[in-house]
Amino acid sequence: MDNDDLTRLSAALTGRRVRVVELQTTLTACKAVGPENGGDGEMEKIRRITGWLTACGVRDMQRFDALDTRVADGIRPNLVARVPGKSARTLWIFGHTDVVPPGDSTAWSSDPWTVRQEDDRLYGRGVEDNQQAIAGMLILAEELHALRMRPRLTLGLVFMADEECGSDYGLGHLLQHADGLFSPDDLYIVPDAGSPDADRIEVAEKGQIWLQVRITGEQCHAAMPHKGRNAFLAGANMALTCHHCLHTAFPGTDPLFDPPCSTFVPSKHEANVPNINTVPGSDVFYMDCRLLPDVSPEAVLAKSRDVAREVAGRHNVNIVVNVVREQAASAISPQEPVVEALRKAVSHVYEVCARPIGIGGATVAALLRHRGFPAAVWSCLANTCHQPDEYSMISATIKDAQVFAHILMHADHA
Ligand SMILES: [Zn+2]
Incomplete structure (x- = not known):
């Protein structure tokens, strides 16, 4: 039954290309730049995301807002949404809502805040970092609702502020205030770094x-x-x-x-x-x-x-x-269930053999790991983040969502 459901869910996700373009267009227009970089924060983007999740029947939503007088609303919003599964064990996926400024606007081929499509590519500030993740998380929630499916695991979606400037108002704040929300047995994926072939699962950071x-x-x-x-x-x-x-x-x-x-x-x-x-x-x-x-x-x-x-x-x-x-450095064992689950799902969806790697950069996975939550960082990315003409592939957004679906529906991730 679960296999049939997974097949139906994957097929439905394949048909969501137009929806990915819509989501990316609206998200990009929100200009969610943090106050350190002269922006007004993530509030408008969280309003949009909340609206979409409400429209697809998600009831369990919780906000963990950090106060910040530097932005007009006075709030840096963090949103946790859950779609109940047959098990309380949760697949958590993390996306950050803030983006970096466009930089030299003359270096862009078109307006950075207006998504431009060229075949499979969408161009705009934030489309890859981190809206590819956010769009994937949203189409997954929307399709679960449209197909009236109850997945094997509970799906937990975390939309965080302030990732680009240190996460004090984002996941750092959320982890301080979300007592009992996360369990060491849950699966944690941060789709905020990756390779164009989808073949790298980041398990350690210097x-x-x-x-x-x-x-x-x-x-x-x-x-x-x-x-x-x-x-x-x-x-x-x-x-x-x-x-x-x-x-x-x-x-x-x-x-x-x-x-x-x-x-x-x-x-x-x-x-x-x-x-x-x-x-x-x-x-x-x-x-x-x-x-x-x-x-x-x-x-x-x-x-x-x-x-x-x-x-x-x-x-x-x-x-x-x-x-x-x-x-501090952070690492999880390459034998962690989340790494095994990702490897299986990636091999199924992308038909590549993904291997564990370490990076010199820092992601929010370190904050999770330091608290005993085994987070893996994975996505299929062209790695254009923070550059002019940042782009994201629609096909990768959909396949990433299919990888999450695979883990959510399939698994005996023991
Ligand atoms: Zn990022």
Whole structure:
């Protein structure tokens, strides 16, 4: 019976191409940019999503709003919707409603907030990140309702705010206030990273530590450099030495990750003097460090400070290293039921053999894993997120939804 239901559900989803275009068009027009990026948040988008879910008979909806005076409604909305299954065990799918700004609008071939279709592709800001997931979640709920099906597992849909700026008003807030909503036995999928072939299931994320390096010397005229202490020159030396010494001090590798090593990257550099003929007396740059799970952030900070002392002595300047952001590594076992379930479903729908991988980036899966909820990150993505001419494939949206349907309907995910 379940197999027949799955076949009918999958076939129905195949017929939802026009609906995907409609959903993406409306979602994109909501311009759900967070206040840090000059936007007014996710409220309009959540209103639309709530309306669609209500229209397809979803009754069990709960809001976990975070207060934020920076947006007009004063609220960053988080919505949890559930479609009851035969079992209380739940397949949770997470989509974030916020999007990043379009960036340089001249780099776009058309208006980023107006979805443009070209064959299988939809172009627009947010269509891939993360509306492909949201559209897939919605057509799945709509088809379950249209076919009057009660799936094997309960379907849990989570629509989160604030993913692009740290999730404090999004999943971070939700997890603090949703006591008892999630169970370690449930299945957790975050469709917010993936590969064009759908063949990668992300099960591990490197730790992150962002360092600010502040060099203080003494400003002077560039014609008489010996009268000052050049903070930029010392900073350049610090960037090169730190880059070299950290790679040497933490040389471990893990083939699950690409690249397989920890990375230590001098990245942002703050403006120093506005004119060319002044030796800068202060200089600030940043290091983005991505650490394999067995590398301790404290050890990296300690080593950076050792290097700072040595370089500071050489240049007769002061160098202070501070942490501006830190996130612990997170990983689940590739043998977790959710990984097995995804592998089976992906092989069925996409006809590829998906393998577990680790990434250097950070997704909300880390927040779930740190609380003991085994989350896997998977989707079929072209990886155009945050770029001009971001696009999403209608066929991938539908197949992703079929993968979720497969897990929801099929499984003995023991
Ligand atoms: Zn995303």
